[in-house]
Amino acid sequence: MNNVFTYSIFDRLTFEVEQEILEKTILYSDFHYFQSPQFFGVCQNSKKLTPYYILAKADKELVGVLLFFRQVQVTVPMVSFLSSRNIIWGGPIVLGKSMDVMEGLLRFYTKNAPSSIYTQVRNLVDTDKYKALFNKYGFEYEDHLTILVDLTRSEADLWKGVHTKRRNQIRRAEKEGCFVEQPHSIEALQACYSILQEVYQRAKLPLPDFSHFESLLHQSDERSGLRLFTVIWEGKIIGCMLCLAHGDWLFDYYAGAYSHFYKKYPNDLLPWAVFCWARKNGFRYFDFGGAGKPDVPYGVREYKKQFGGELVCYGRYERHSYPKLFVLAKFSLLLWRKLKFNLNLSKVFTGK
Incomplete structure (x- = not known):
């Protein structure tokens, strides 16, 4: 070379x-x-x-x-x-x-x-x-953790890796009449975005504009791009998982469910349905996304661990171009998110 x-x-x-x-x-x-x-x-x-x-x-x-x-x-x-x-x-x-x-x-x-x-x-x-x-x-x-699921294992082995509690709740979701679909329409994506808005507002976290997800849908093809999974109950989308496909890999990108449908267990049914679909469609690995920092309590990590998979630490790098401004920016963003959340909450209660 x-x-x-x-x-x-x-x-x-x-x-x-x-x-x-x-x-x-x-x-x-x-x-x-x-x-x-x-x-x-x-x-x-x-x-x-x-x-x-x-x-x-x-x-x-x-x-x-x-x-x-x-x-x-x-x-x-x-x-x-x-x-x-x-x-x-x-x-x-x-x-x-x-x-x-x-x-x-x-x-x-x-x-x-x-x-x-x-x-x-x-x-x-x-x-x-x-x-x-x-x-x-x-x-x-x-350090920053993620969870990788080996999809080359048999479905029976994958099922064994799921915690007993989660297995029971997957069965309950199915008994409640919930099932998973893989739509491709802009209407389904809009319904999913509404769910994500509720989830991220509740967590006081930023969510990309809808244009980002719309672009993901339009840029997708048979080889790579957005794969949309939705939980349906009585004709309504109550939960969703947005994954990104490329080569042998499927990435968990955004996911969530309406809080008032938690008792239908959409967040338990979704990962398992995605594992099964991905395995049948030739994917070898599922990246379950960020699992937080080691030794720092993180509920999302505990939830994801119950679906099996290997906890790995590939970490992150950060470069602060303006260290003093970075501290100011971090404080300002926390304040902005709090104010924005309170404003959105006010709109919910006032209808304005």
């Missing part, structure tokens, strides 16, 4: 010239949805997200990619920068796990990426090999 590498950054206006070569190239065994051209297109059509691609080449051969997006939570002028962050999800990815290419991508990123308060790298695989390089360019590592 040529030891002279070139690096270029592309935004939504300039990426088209490289899109074809990316779509036709299967670069690496760990290439996944969040570094794919499809996800770039999703971010491109999502409000509050601006995607960028950094490509590394040796001559004309593509040897590394780094897709990241800039996210702004608050669009109010003068405040938006405080809510800005860059997210690198599962990247960078380099051919042959080259240390030189990885360092080049990180160096190029730190010099050329659009400014934001901080950058977060969400790892999907073990990155211990590159930890020193990340540290060299100002990225600090912190």
Whole structure:
């Protein structure tokens, strides 16, 4: 391989010239949805997200990619920068796990990426090999857990891995008349988004604009993209799980159920139905998503662990471009979320 590498950054206006070569190239065994051209297109059509691609080449051969997006939570002028962050999800990815290419991508990123308060790298695989390089360019590592389910096991073995309580509640959901469908319509997606709005408002957490999920639906095809699962009870969607498919992997992206239907156990039925569907459709792994930090109590992790799977720690990296502003931004966002939640709650009670 040529030891002279070139690096270029592309935004939504300039990426088209490289899109074809990316779509036709299967670069690496760990290439996944969040570094794919499809996800770039999703971010491109999502409000509050601006995607960028950094490509590394040796001559004309593509040897590394780094897709990241800039996210702004608050669009109010003068405040938006405080809510800005860059997210690198599962990247960078380099051919042959080259240390030189990885360092080049990180160096190029730190010099050329659009400014934001901080950058977060969400790892999907073990990155211990590159930890020193990340540290060299100002990225600090912190532990973060996820749960992986091996779908190559038999359905009987998967069922054995489910906690007795969950197995009983899956049976109860079915006895109540609940069943899982896999719709593809915009109407079903809108119904799911209404559920997610309730869930995330209750948790006081931000939720992407509907345009993000709409773009996921439109950018999907038979090979990759959004897979929508819904729990139906008496003709109504009461719970949903939005997954992202790519290659052998299926990722849990967003999920939830209406709180007043919890006794129908949609949140127990959904994961099991998704496991069975994914296994039958050739997926080898299910990534159950974030499970919080080790040694920090987290109810979501305890819930997910009861469906089997392996608890792994791939961690995250963060780089604070403006450390003092980061502290201010963190406080400001917490305040904004609290005020927004109280405002939404007021609208519920007043009808305004």
